[in-house]
Amino acid sequence: MLLWVIAVTDQLFALSSAPRRRGCPGVTMRRLVWLLFLPGFLCQCDPSVEVPESLIAWTGACLSIPCLYRSCVLNPIRTKKLTINSLTWYLNPVYDSEKKDFSGTVLYKHSASISPAVTERVRFLGDLERDCSLQLSDLRASENGTYGLRLIISSTGQKPEEKKWMTKISVNVMGSPPAPQIQTPSEFRESIAAQAVCSVAYHCPNYPITLTWVGLGHRTPEPTMRTGSGRTESTLTFTPTWQDHGTNLTCRLSTPAGTPSSENSVVLDVKYAPKDARVELVTGSQIQEGTTVVLNCSCRAHPPVSNYTWYRNGQHLPAQTQQELHFNKIHPDQSGSYHCKPQNRVGMSESPAITVDVQHPPKEVRITLKNLQRIREGDAVTLNCSVGSSNPPVTKYTWYKDNSQYQETQESVLTFPATEEWSGSYSCVAQNAISYSQSSSVSVDVQCELDGGRVEPGFCGSGSMLPC
Structure with a gap:
């Protein structure tokens, strides 16, 4: 039955997927039966x-x-x-x-x-x-x-x-030795071992050539030479670093005389995670309240960074994913420690932190009276010019009495005896290197003791009714 099927079948018998070579005609199943003999x-x-x-x-x-x-x-x-x-x-x-x-x-x-x-x-x-x-x-x-x-x-x-x-x-x-061919992987990655093959379609035992690698320095191990089948090859196995990106890797062909005759080079394209990440202040070294401030996250990366993550005082800022962090009108509450994490498809890096110190004039300036509720003639009156916050610190206080400048001092305290000439309306101005702020006024009313021990505001003297 099997011989009958073979005899009547005239279909092509596919010996392999390769095209038919010249010199051997198309073989059919019927012809194959006879050719086998x-x-x-x-x-x-x-x-x-x-x-x-x-x-x-x-x-x-x-x-x-x-x-x-x-x-x-x-x-x-x-x-x-x-x-x-x-x-x-x-x-x-x-x-x-x-x-x-x-x-x-x-x-x-x-x-x-x-x-x-x-x-x-x-x-x-x-x-x-x-x-x-x-x-x-x-x-x-x-x-x-x-x-x-x-x-x-x-x-x-x-x-x-x-x-x-x-x-x-x-x-x-x-006329002269040809430049060797260099084959490298489609992609190099830092810290991952890779191979580069230098070859030339030449091999003759009586005239041996040498293929030498140049470009990676002392970190390069000895390559492996192989000859045969009409080719000479040198295989270099190495682990690239990110500093190797852009390096010229050269293979030199030398004749038996020992002199280089030809060479070929490739530029290493090494993909690596971000390196040397840092945050820089773009808009200057001094930051004042209400100004525009820009922080830039810079690094070396190949391929380029695809995503940036920002942090303030260790807390993630989810809305910030760009290379630059913008503050249109920065506020003192936005002072803090900032760092970033740039990332590409190879990996991620983290920058050191930079301190953002927002400077502003003195805030919440007011006068407090460090005395009893009643000021008696002869008491010591102490006024304190207090400041809620100031960056940088206050360097000068200016005191005013009845809207006239009275005294400039580096101290926040004004002390005077309770006598007739000290009664009046007092205010202070606190000033730092940025600007100044003025307090509201406070009245100082010295109460005088009359005959019989009565105290009347506005009068003073001993046993008399003299105005204070």
Whole structure:
């Protein structure tokens, strides 16, 4: 039943998702039944060798083309079911449709003699069992182009089958060593280990090159060098810091002579959380009541800060999320300790606190009388000019009697004897470095004692009725 299904089905049999290669026609299920009986089934092995698609070299250096037989060829060779009839390396091979074969500069041909001018510089590094690598030393500018491996293999058995392949490699022979390529992650982050790979599509044991990293200083560990498959690579593993952002990381290619021949650089883009956060007073060092005050939260951050959190005396200010904190008419109650926390998508930082000291003139200025309710002639009268608050402190008090300036002093207390000339209306003005404020008036009425011990306001004297 299974053979019948296979025989009548003409659907394409998908061996893989890769496109069909030249030299092996589309295989249908019906054809597959018959091809499975052919010796070796060689059309499944296209191409027959594994080589790089392209290589880079330069004049004076050497060219090493790594080449390995694919397992579909290698295993039958080992079991002697396949035989390599011909192996030829060409420079710039061209197909001749009349001869139905390739022509060009022959660099190596198995079991055949080659021009001495070529053989002196060409080494076939492989064999007819596993390896088909080729090396060409002391390269010349004329040896730029396409290198091709012509391989002819036959199968043994009752029905011998012959298969021919031409595998081509593009080789760019430059006048000087090319700049190496640097591959880095799409994003660096501080304190997270990362790798940078410097590579060049070149490797030749007889002309080894060196790749050296420059730019990160003594903090950089020794890189790991790796060669093979036609490439030379140097892998640098390091842990970036925020100071590395914007640093030029350079990879230098040096020839066997030890001198740098070419280099390439990348600028490190290191993402890091906010650093060096601080609060600055934008509008000046002195803050006075009623003025506009702006606090700015600054820091270093990459990427830029996306959110700011403000605090006063350790308490969160929920309505404030911008970089600047504005006070249009600042009030003394808004004095305090302020700090901020800038944040980006990497992390958050906290600034030291800054003190906002709102200065204002003296407030709630008033006079208090430090005496008994009645002032008798001869008593000591003490008036105190008290201030509710003042920032900075009061530096001068000016006393007025009956609206005339009487005295300027640094003391808030005025003391005088209760005599006739001291009766009157008193007020004081308290002044600091910002401005001044005046109290309301208070009356001082000295009461005089008359004959018989009576006390009458407005009169004084001993045993007489004299006005005070």
